[in-house]
Amino acid sequence: MxxxxxxxxxxxxxxxxxxxxxxxxxxxxxxxRLTADAGEAEEFTQDAFVRAxxxxxTFRGESAFSSWxxxxxxxxxxxxxxxxxxxxxxxxxxxxxxxxxxPGRDANPGLGVDLERAVAALPPGAREVFVxxxxxxxxxxxxxxxxxxxxxxxxxxxxxxxxxxxxMLES
Amino acid sequence: MTERxxxxxxxxxxxxxxxxxxxxxxxxDLWPEIEARIAGKARVRFRxxxxxxxxxxxxxxxLLLGRRGPPRPGEAWEVTRVAGLPLVGTTPLGATGALKxxxxxxxxxxxxxxxxxxxxxxxxxxxxxxxxxVRAQRTDHRxxxxxxxxxxxVDAPPRLFFVDTPAGTVVDLGCAYTLAVDSSGxxxxxxxxxxxxxxxxxxxxxxxxxxxAETRRGFGPGTPYAEDASQALRHALATFDFAHGGGGAxxxxxxxxxxxxxxxxxxxxxxxxxxxxxxxxxxxxLASLVPPPAGVTxxxxxxxDRAPLETYWNTxxxxxxxxxxxxxxxxxxxxxxxxx
Numbered sequence: 083m084x085x086x087x088x089x090x091x092x093x094x095x096x097x098x099x100x101x102x103x104x105x106x107x108x109x110x111x112x113x114x115r116l117t118a119d120a121g122e123a124e125e126f127t128q129d130a131f132v133r134a135x136x137x138x139x140t141f142r143g144e145s146a147f148s149s150w151x152x153x154x155x156x157x158x159x160x161x162x163x164x165x166x167x168x169x170x171x172x173x174x175x176x177x178x179x180x181x182x183x184x185p186g187r188d189a190n191p192g193l194g195v196d197l198e199r200a201v202a203a204l205p206p207g208a209r210e211v212f213v214x215x216x217x218x219x220x221x222x223x224x225x226x227x228x229x230x231x232x233x234x235x236x237x238x239x240x241x242x243x244x245x246x247x248x249x250m251l252e253s
Numbered sequence: 254m255t256e257r258x259x260x261x262x263x264x265x266x267x268x269x270x271x272x273x274x275x276x277x278x279x280x281x282d283l284w285p286e287i288e289a290r291i292a293g294k295a296r297v298r299f300r301x302x303x304x305x306x307x308x309x310x311x312x313x314x315x316l317l318l319g320r321r322g323p324p325r326p327g328e329a330w331e332v333t334r335v336a337g338l339p340l341v342g343t344t345p346l347g348a349t350g351a352l353k354x355x356x357x358x359x360x361x362x363x364x365x366x367x368x369x370x371x372x373x374x375x376x377x378x379x380x381x382x383x384x385x386x387v388r389a390q391r392t393d394h395r396x397x398x399x400x401x402x403x404x405x406x407v408d409a410p411p412r413l414f415f416v417d418t419p420a421g422t423v424v425d426l427g428c429a430y431t432l433a434v435d436s437s438g439x440x441x442x443x444x445x446x447x448x449x450x451x452x453x454x455x456x457x458x459x460x461x462x463x464x465x466a467e468t469r470r471g472f473g474p475g476t477p478y479a480e481d482a483s484q485a486l487r488h489a490l491a492t493f494d495f496a497h498g499g500g501g502a503x504x505x506x507x508x509x510x511x512x513x514x515x516x517x518x519x520x521x522x523x524x525x526x527x528x529x530x531x532x533x534x535x536x537x538x539l540a541s542l543v544p545p546p547a548g549v550t551x552x553x554x555x556x557x558d559r560a561p562l563e564t565y566w567n568t569x570x571x572x573x574x575x576x577x578x579x580x581x582x583x584x585x586x587x588x589x590x591x592x593x
Contacts, residue, residue, distance in 0.1 A: 095291065102284055107276030114277060124279055128287050135291045197269050216270045244263045251266070 087147050091138045098138075102131055105148060109155050115213040116159050118202035126162065130155040156214065156228050200250040204243055211236050212243035289578065329353040330369055330389055337364025339378070352386045359383045360401070370394050370414055374407035374425075387417065402433040406446075420468035421453025428462075438470035443480075448570075461570050463577035464518060469495045476522045479573075485511040490519060493526075505531050509538040514587035515576065517543040517569045525557060543569055543588055 086104075089097035109130055114123035134151055141150050201209055210229060214220040215236070220228070222236040229236070260267060329351040332341065339346045340359045352358055352368060360366060360382045368376040368384075371394050378384060382401020388394065396403075397417040406429040407414045414425035419438030423430070428447025434440035442449060443465045451458045451466060453473025460466045460477045467475040475494035478487055489508035493501050505527055512520055520539040527535055536554050539545075545554075545561075546568045553561035572590035579585055583592045 095288070098291075099284060099288070102287065106283065107278050110279040110283075111275060111277035120280065124281075124283060127279060128283050128290070131283075131287045132290045135287075197273060212270075216267060217273055244266055248263065248266055251269075 084147065087138075087141065087143070090135075091141070098135055101147070101151075105151055106131075108148070109151065112152060112155055112213070112218065113159060115198075115201060115217060116156070116210055118204075118209060126155070126159050129162065130158045133158055152218070153228070160210075160229050196251060197247070200247050203250065204246055207231075208239045208243035208246060211239040212247070215240050216244075285579070328389060329356075330371060330386060332358060332369070333367045335365040335367055335377075337361060337380075339364045339366040354386050354389055357383060357385045368396070370405075370407060373409035373413060374405065376406075377404040379403065398432060398434050400434050400436050400438075402431065404431045405429065418468065419470045421451055421456075421473045424450040424452060426450055426459075430460075434468075440468045442466050442468065442474075458522060459566075459570075461518060461573050461577075463573065463580075467491060467494070476519050476526070478519050479515050482516055482519070483511050483513075486516060486519065493523075501527070502531055505535065509534060512538060512542060514542040515573075517587075518573050521562075521566055521569050524554060524562065529555060539565075543572065 086097045086100050090101055106127065110123055110127045113126040113130070114120065117123050117126065130151070134154055137154065141147065201212060204212065211225055214225045214228070215222065222233045222240075225231070225236045226233045231239075331349060332339075332346060332352040333349045334346045337360065339361075341350055341352060341356055346358075346366060358366060358368065358378060360378055360380050362380050365380060366378045368378060368386075370376060371389065371391070373394060376384075376396065379402040382403065383399040384401065384403065385397045385399070386395075387397050392413060393415065394413055395415040395417065399419070403416070405414070405416065405425070407425045407427065409425075409427070411426040412424055416423040416432060418432070418434050418440060420434075420440060423432060423442060426448040428444055428449050430442055430444045430446075430449050432440065432442050442451060442460055444460045444462050446462055448462070449460045451460060451468065451474035453468075456473040458466050458474035458477050460474075463480055464477045465480060466477040469475065472495050476490045478490055486508055489504045489511060493504035493508065496504070505523060508519070508523065517539060520535055520542070523535045524532055524539070532555050533551075536551055540551070545565055549561040549565045554565065568590075572585075572587060575590045576585045576587060579592075585591070586593045
């Protein structure tokens with residue numbers, strides 16, 4: 083366990099900010115690819131770091147902090163998706179001004195290459211499995227656990243994603 | 254087809270996927286908002302030995318509750334003693350207890366308690382407060398604050414949590430706020446997150462983050478004003494909102510003279526509270542401070558047409574929100590909400 087993590091566990095916000103600076107790019111990339119939406123990606127990135135701060139005490143150093151953080155990020159994204167209905171209701175009703183300021187998908191500078199665009203255009207289930215398996219390196223068993231789908235479904239979605247991507251990139 | 258066959262079939266795609274950048278910087282710095290959210294969320298270090306007395310307390314609680322039977326959800330909320338000896342009805346509150354529908358919770362000058370609002374939030378009950386649980390339903394979590402002070406934090410869709418006061422009802426729109434009521438039934442509300450709506454007999458104030466409103470029994474909610482509003486503006490608004498026997502027009506003109514762009518929330522509220530002649534003056538002053546967005550016309554605003562007023566409101570509250578949330582981080586132009 084690094085000193086920064088230890089200090090953050092003691093409540094040192096400056097240390098936690100350093101951890102944020104170190105990992106925000108990777109967390110944001112993960113959120114962006116899972117959601118294909120720059121606004122949602124920003125929101126989930128913030129949620130992930132807030133959740134990480136709240137749950138730092140449960141990090142025991144049995145894996146790398148980065149692995150723990152990225153897994154937590156995936157959890158945040160999928161838990162939020164399950165609660166999407168409630169989220170939409172709330173955002174609409176409170177009309178959070180922040181939602182008005184989010185850049186649209188076209189404005190996202192992170193989707194500037196063909197493959198990124200093609201991944202973003204995949205159906206959500208296929209995109210999530212592709213990102214987790216082929217980009218992030220999770221195994222199907224882990225994806226099943228994280229997303230709540232069956233292992234077979236994860237494999238099928240991966241195959242579907244790959245075929246769709248190949249078709250999109252060839253055309 | 255095996256996974257290995259698949260990998261061969263999609264080799265080129267997998268090679269390209271492997272070359273995707275692992276890291277993408279977000280288009281803006283997200284830390285200030287994260288910092289604001291974790292501020293006050295003091296981290297609690299995990300200490301295994303703490304579980305021993307907690308487990309014992311939990312076991313005792315289960316034993317006691319099992320004996321008398323816990324109140325069913327929908328009938329009671331959990332209340333915890335923080336300091337002193339709060340009373341539930343006439344019974345001193347133990348470490349924790351149940352506040353049933355109809356029960357009064359009362360604190361004296363040295364006692365405090367926390368009420369868990371179902372599973373959507375909590376209410377800190379400050380000293381010298383008397384508060385009652387009115388309803389505990391999934392769609393209507395409702396307390397009545399007779400006097401004293403509470404701090405409420407709710408994490409739920411809007412319009413699920415209400416607090417009745419002698420001057421009207423506070424409607425949660427996803428927020429945190431401090432609400433105080435004195436012995437005469439008058440009070441103040443100060444919003445520290447999100448928005449609060451305060452209703453009384455058809456009169457409505459929407460109080461955003463960083464704003465306050467006075468409330469008066471028999472008058473309802475006053476016009477909201479910014480935390481940093483001038484004394485002259487506050488005085489003029491209070492005179493307009495609550496003074497008996499007229500003087501309204503003069504007070505409104507004093508308020509207009511004292512208003513800054515940062516006070517647009519106050520002027521927007523005045524639009525619907527003054528007569529048509531004054532409304533023109535209010536609109537002109539408001540428009541000079543915060544230019545109306547496209548689609549908002551003077552005529553529409555003077556007729557109190559809903560659509561232009563809401564459009565204008567969305568612009569005004571967005572600016573107010575950015576001003577509050579980015580205070581000390583960015584210099585926000587109060588006329589546009591954009592960083593200067």
